[in-house]
Amino acid sequence: MKTRRDFIKISAAGAGAATLGLSSLSWKGVNSLYALNDQGPVSEEEMTAHSTYCEVCFWKCAGWTYVDKKGNIRKIIGNENDPHCNGRLCPRGTGGVGMYNDEDRLKTPLIRETVNGKQRFRKASWDEALDLVASKMAEVREKHGPEAFALFNHGAPGSHFKHLFHAYGSGNEGEPAWAQCRGPREVGFGATFGSWIGSPEPTDIRDTKCLVLIGSHIGENMHNGQVQEMSTAIDRGATIITVDPRLSTAASKSKYWLPIKPSTDIALLLSWIHVLIYENLYDKEYIEKYAMGFEQLKEHVKNMTPEWAYGITTLDPDLIRKTAREMAAASPSVIVHPGRHVVWYGDDSQRERAIAILNALLGSWGRRGGFYFKEAVKVPKFPQPEYPHHKWDWKDNLDGKYPLSAMGITTELLRASIPEFNYKHQIKSWIVAGTNLPLTIPDKELFQMAAQSVDFIAVVDTMPMDITAYADVVLPECTYLERYDYIRSAPHREPSIALRAPALKPKYETKPSWWIAKQLGERLGLSEYYNYEDIEEVLEWQLNKLGSSLDEMKKLGVKKFPRKSGGLYLQDGEDYEFNTSTGKIELYSLEFEDLGFDPMPKFTQHPQPEEGFYRLIYGRAPMHTFSRTSNNPNLWDLMDSNSVWVNPKVADIWDIKNGQKVWLQNQDGIVSTFPVKVRVTERIRWDSVYMVHGFGHTNKKLTRTYGHGASDSELITNVMIDPMMGGTGMRGNFVTFIKEKPIEEVES
Template identity: 65%
Template structure:
């Protein structure tokens, strides 16, 4: 079968029920009820009856929480678990509003199967058995024809590991997440080749005790990764010096002693100039550098000409300001951090920029130091016993090792490309499982995606919501939300090791099911019984918890358990690094061997032509991209994105606050929907800014449909990182097109 895969709209309706039992709480005892106090009608069902442990799924941070229900088992609210070192009892707005996901009436409700009817493709509702049988038979077919390796998984979130387990047991390791090539991959590769380890997730930045922190485009506070924001606030109380580098006056720029309004795409020049000043003025930690690094002399001569005056011409930042900020960060060292950032897929040389950040940190001598980078530790939870996975004949490394030598993880865009037949494609992907990632909105280059979709033989999409990706599937499976399911034990590497339990607070709504159940069902149909040797996932969790000295029953009461550390959180003296030299590699022989610059070199990137502005995007604290765009609780806080325009630009373009415009990029791609103009001094005149995750085109997302503009849609020029295949997405330029009849504005 090689169908043209029509995009199908989903519309199904089904009813649901809720029932569950746990120990009731004695809450608010001895005080008047809200109804008495506020003189409200009696019999309101807002009274809390019990609380059920969980952890959040709105972003990857996984803050532990309590889900509060009333005596009718209705979910009322979700609050942070006080014992959780990651959230300290305080969820972020997305976590607090996360219940909107559970209540969302647009959720996927039944399995759906693509059928041909009257010459038109559409979905029909199906029972679970039929859908699962179909998936298993198609997977077997693909395995028989091409080998199990030709099935790939794209995933994000807590369901991912279940599908990865299924796929590995089936015989494929082709499992990719956008969190690598579209997000933190360049950073992680840079750190692996400098320090021999990644800067963590959660990041191992000791912000709590930091005295000076540099943020390169990181917008903490808008990026609401909970622990970091909590510690930033604590550090502000303690008088931290913040240095924020951003063409946009971000929230944290407003809290910074120094805001460096850099010309976009020139950050690497600034970093090299800082390295120059710190070496030139001998501000670096000499003992640390001598004891723990290699390649200092090469670095010194490499940056000798990269003066602040040199950087001034590139970055538009005053040389005096560059010197001043270099001295500030050196003065605070080692309690001084240049934050490695997280979403770093900007200009295609992101691994090199991240290397410069890693090098600068090494000069500050902050590795293993209080207020620098701490040593994370997690709990050693053994895997539930199961047979070894079969060894596949090939895997993702065979797809992209030649092209992207340093990619540690699998690259989404490379797997998409491998799904398209061509003369030099020797490892073709034939089928996809997509779990919890809305690929057309998360990964740029929609044309490539559509070509792949057209070439594939089979696509299964598992999601809670009718995201854009569901329209391309042969089978759609409705997953239940994190309020209705068990997932793996949360085990975060942090200063203090801790685990957290997620269990259902309610029965799954509609016909939705948990990933553990779905994968077990498919696995059994594929004859992989030994890999799913349990009747209920509770058995797995209970077994694992008992290995670390607790149990499911105990965790149901506590939600979170903290463990003591086995190693020190900070390091002294000579440190052993997991690099070939055992040292921090300022000069990277591995990069050199891969044909890459062994020390970071600034390269100029394309600039917007006249009448165009660089499209910069970011996060809002109350949304997690597509995932929350249809969540009514969070829509109340931010219903759509706006395009930020500097007043000078607004004057030239004749735009007013609140005007609605289309955006058209350098390749002539126009946004599907209009976006509201926000005229603000907070953005440079050569750029515009939008929050990512809006402008949804799927009508079944009734609340998100057509609200704002999609950034991904406008990112058609992708600057691919030669080191690790990351998709640099900040090289796109847009112009304004008036709402009325798409009449273009001339300047």
């Protein structure tokens, strides 16, 4: 039955007909978020526009926040001069308004207290809360050394706290961006081309003739510039090849969908490499000039034919050949995309190596329609004393494990927080800024043990995220629309900077992170690192050095600079030294070999689900960022819950109907806290189920999203660690269905 309000409608043909995403909201709840008695639109001339760059995800698109005369933020529109968004924000950027309006926001500092044996939060003044956090930091510094205080962070708030921690004397910082996300691709591409991929990815999608996506679901991951360029590539007739056990949105726009058996990607990649080499389809001139190790590679993949891969991946050998030939025909304007969230099976750095090698054979690195050479503006550092030397950091706890970890490994910081693990150096306390660890880190038990073990946790966030439930002190941050942050400088085709300036004063008693960190620093006697009254002084100084000013940037929002590092692409026959030990593209990695790892990627079998269990695959929805947006009124309105995708044959066996709610139980007996709606769909293999990540919040203070959908994170208890860089492989978990509400255990 089609009703007016389900505006994500599934109207499938035939028996699979389904309606999804029913959005119901009582009128009562609408009032506060909608400018009543103010019917219709307000023209842009009657509003003021303030420069910002988005903080709803890491793409950091620049835009303008429009404020009406009554002081309401009415809309946020992309900055036309911004290479990240080209004037078009994504739904999350457009819906950033909801982040400001959300009535569930953290409003005042909170301190945990115990009354009659019961713990609760009480409101506190900023002075009291800051004094308490600073005294804990001072205490740890005195008793254990500042290194025992760890920082978990993400995004703009992280940058201010990193400065504080470095000044304080701790290098123990970790963000999920490394071990829970993109670390392996930086290792794999770093070893091959001597360069990280970084963010935004230097993929020249707009000019590509062939885009190969391996589990990467552009369009559902709304990495704005990439989505825009994929659309341009479709217009220009590019071939898209998608490898995914699920018919993702990108797969549905592809010429070839390869519904691979999950966990077998490396076999497919090696067989593609085999075809390119043994059918003489690779870029010989490019390989001869720029690469080393070709003969070893050729020998290595000798027997890795498409027929060999067929027995592993279930993909038709002819299809493997055909797609390899498509790539070769487009070479060098071809991109085998590195992906972004790539911690899957624990051999992820090697899978990324295989992807990098494939790109090398296609000659796509440094070529139009392949990967361009990115460049960023170097923003000068505001004068300050040198940071003190810290005596140890997370790396010293590893005893030689994960030698290629280049950023703090969150899970290792958690383990170091638990005395039972007997780490050489112990973590005693945390600040968590802008990252919702309980829905981010796999292995919930590890997180909970760590959170119980440490003496003190302070959380900085805009929302009462699940992590705040573990805090001793909660410091409410204002949203990005109400604050300055550091200048955005991210690598792109054309170097640019962008300014985030407040559109309004912070709502409630919230404060910007730069202010919170500075207040703590001053209380800790670190004033020399905060040689300014206001961050505007820092920005003005930096902008002047760059030949601009705060005033100019408030008008422009984005300023572009000429490239200094040379062209976007390699010129014909250009001599070029890659930043590897040999100066060449390393098809045979000497770095890996030196460290005792396979110099060329090998395929390893991974466990498959037992009967009645299905591999849990998770991903993104275009209107949400991780778990941070699910309570945003505008975005919640677009998608208020996740669902679990189930193949119709599987649904038949279980007698599960579309829309029915089930609980999921994983191989270790963990049952999802909340039930989740089943979406019966032909868009997925029978051996896998799929969920959008970021739902199943357990904090009741998130009044909209609490209990909506299930959390994939809590079902991920089997973690396969990448021995090279510490990544937490999360795709080795299998779930089954529970149709009746599981009996809750009664605590005795």
